[in-house]
Amino acid sequence: MSPAPPPPSDAPLEPGLYVVSTPIGNLRDLTFRALDVLTACDLVLAEDTRVTSKLLTAYGLSKKMQRYDDHIGEQARPAILKRLAEGGRIALVSDAGTPLVSDPGYRLVQAALEQGAAVIPIPGASALLGALAGAGLPTDRFLFAGFPPPKSGPRRAQFEELTSVRASLVFYETGPRLRDSLTDMLAVFGAREAAVCRELTKKFETFVRGPLDALVADPALEAPRGEIVVVVAPGREEAASEADADRALTEALSRLSPGDAAGEVAKALGLPRRALYKRALALRNDG
Known part of the structure; x- marks a missing residue:
């Protein structure tokens, strides 16, 4: 028999900006802690309120939401920062995954920290x-x-x-x-x-x-x-083989002159350009 999930937290949510990770697809990937924050916060800042509304509805939540993205961030930040200064408890979410990872929020976090507000990450799903x-x-x-x-x-x-x-x-x-x-x-x-x-x-x-x-x-x-x-995968420490060089040169020669192909492959594989140029000429002639 699997253990029961922990009950919702009854501790009061402290003031601050909560950077909340949300599911990237499977709604069951929302963490218990994220659910606690979304339940108790005063405001949810959402990249797209329509997307976040579906998530909240799935968990039986109805919260005040406000759009926050790169297009309106500069305009919206002053009021958000004022609310934080007054003791607001604000959750920042993106459409999916962890906010700030190729998503809006960095400037808001930076500004919140500069004015002395608490910033609390709530880890979770991440592509x-x-x-x-x-x-x-x-x-x-x-x-x-x-x-x-x-x-x-x-x-x-x-x-x-x-x-x-x-x-x-x-x-x-x-x-x-x-x-x-x-x-x-x-x-x-x-x-x-x-x-x-x-x-x-x-x-x-x-x-x-x-x-x-x-x-x-x-x-x-x-x-x-x-x-x-x-x-x-990471670049290799060992020198590339002749077969690797030939394969890369053949592909490059389909797009570039022998000189340019040799330069591109030399940079990619860390091999001498002069030798690669001679080999590029030979491959072109053989072709």
């Missing part, structure tokens, strides 16, 4: 941590890079800045941009191991794992629906 847990890639060190730029040039530039990071790389991405983003990752990172994590905690949760070249070629990843997290 970032869920993806790391299921990707099957190193988790001892990771770097969260958020959403890559939508256009290829700036996106590749961002990826190039991350090539030397010896940690797993975590990105959020949209379905329509996934294939292009994976293609740019392959061009910059080479055929590193990676995982595409989709619809975490939901009915159609999927993990597609493999080297980036296989993921780029996977028809199931052409334009999948739903929320997506991409985890890319």
Whole structure:
């Protein structure tokens, strides 16, 4: 027989700004502590009040809500800060997951701290941590890079800045941009191991794992629906093999001149550009 859940807390909720994690899909992932805060708070700041209303309704709650997002944050903050200064108990939530992680809220937290208000994190569901847990890639060190730029040039530039990071790389991405983003990752990172994590905690949760070249070629990843997290393995300490270099050069030559292809692969794999240029010429001639 499983133990009964703990009863609701009867301790009064202290004044302050509560940064409350909400489910990323499965409504049962709301923590007991988050439920206590949402039950007792005076006001819920929501990225989208319609989304948060569904969550509150599922738990039988009816609360005063106010929209808070990047578009109206500057306008809304003074009144919110005044309410905190008067002893208000305010919960900040995003549409899903932990606020401030690729979601609004940083400036409000900063301003609240500057005026001396308490800021209390209420941990819970996170797509970032869920993806790391299921990707099957190193988790001892990771770097969260958020959403890559939508256009290829700036996106590749961002990826190039991350090539030397010896940690797993975590990105959020949209379905329509996934294939292009994976293609740019392959061009910059080479055929590193990676995982595409989709619809975490939901009915159609999927993990597609493999080297980036296989993921780029996977028809199931052409334009999948739903929320997506991409985890890319750390760069390798050991030197890339000739086969790795040839594979990366072949892909780069489909887009670039031999000189530019050699430069791109040299940066991605840490190999001498001159030798790669000679090999690029040979591969082009053989082709």
